[in-house]
Amino acid sequence: MISLTGLNTRMGLQLVDATRDRQIEMIRDGAQDKRAIAAFEERIGEVQSVEQLMEDRELYVFVMKAFDLEDQIFGKAMVRKILESDASKPDALVNRLTDPRFREMHKVMGFSKEGDANENTGDVAWRAQMVERYVGQRFESAQAEQNEKVGTVLEFRRKAGEVRSWFDILKDKDLSEFMRTALGVPASAAGLDIDKQVELFKQKFDLEKLKDPAEREKLERTYVAISDAKAGVQSSANAALSLMNAAVNAGAGGRFAPITLDISAITALPRRTY
CATH class of the missing domain: 1.10.3700.10 (AGR C 984p-like)
Structure with a gap:
């Protein structure tokens, strides 16, 4: 591969x-x-x-x-x-x-x-x-x-044309994660009663649009952009944590090594979208 x-x-x-x-x-x-x-x-x-x-x-x-x-x-x-x-x-x-x-x-x-x-x-x-x-x-x-996110997109491409109702999506772990992300629905919504989830998604998106290749591509681009943005935030947070841990460890031995953190560089999100 x-x-x-x-x-x-x-x-x-x-x-x-x-x-x-x-x-x-x-x-x-x-x-x-x-x-x-x-x-x-x-x-x-x-x-x-x-x-x-x-x-x-x-x-x-x-x-x-x-x-x-x-x-x-x-x-x-x-x-x-x-x-x-x-x-x-x-x-x-x-x-x-x-x-x-x-x-x-x-x-x-x-x-x-x-x-x-x-x-x-x-x-x-x-x-x-x-x-x-x-x-x-x-x-x-x-x-x-x-790459889990790539796999999710490929699964969405394969299954989207067969979706007939929101229940088809919500009973599928990967499809529901894809649609939650692409439509900006919080992950906590997965804990709601399934009928309430359906009503929430209906307010966000008309499933008839899934028949349109352009709409499916738009959802895909949004999912990818959000997923990569979240991954960028996580990577930046990990980088900041590593630098701060280094500062603490340096001070633990009795010698403090000052480190300057460029917060804007660490927290900046990718500007390019898919």
Whole structure:
């Protein structure tokens, strides 16, 4: 992967956008991912039941990674129940979970209500889409591991077009953080009742605007600018603290070393926006 070390969100996104095709190619050609893709393409067509998927660890891990559920790989019993859930029943496990990743996996995988049949796995087009999903998620995850804010923007780009209500946003940790930041909603709002949060966001932004690419780009620019400004304040505060600690430590030995702090330089915010 291309390193984002030392870059702010704006510069990180610029680098990611400029190297995306190259990084995608690197993922496809990487030894581990190349083996995983080949195994999926070779064996998924034989999978008809949830049980068969669970028994093939390589295929199971591939599917979990494709839906950004790598952190849930060891919860096989729960994943099995989710995939076997009857989504038409309000009390089904898949409908009781707040994490949208599980519902997306259940929907796309498309096992029967009993979990013993699947019409998707034999579909060449579906398999190709799953490989694209896997590669795209691996790319996105790699960026997020290096720069959390860059990862959040990439997730917003991927999911924004599918948003139908504020509940879709609020049930998604990263999307809700993105919108709170971009719209200037305090983080403490996350502690409010969800209906009150919805009313608050409705006053700030008309969700219909998300259908407009220009509006999505505007939100992205605002999110990036605010995130980098906050990061600049934090960096300045850390620099000031380090200098003051140095002064204290110097005096601890009986010799005081005067240090002059240029407060305006320390607290100045970046003037350039994304």
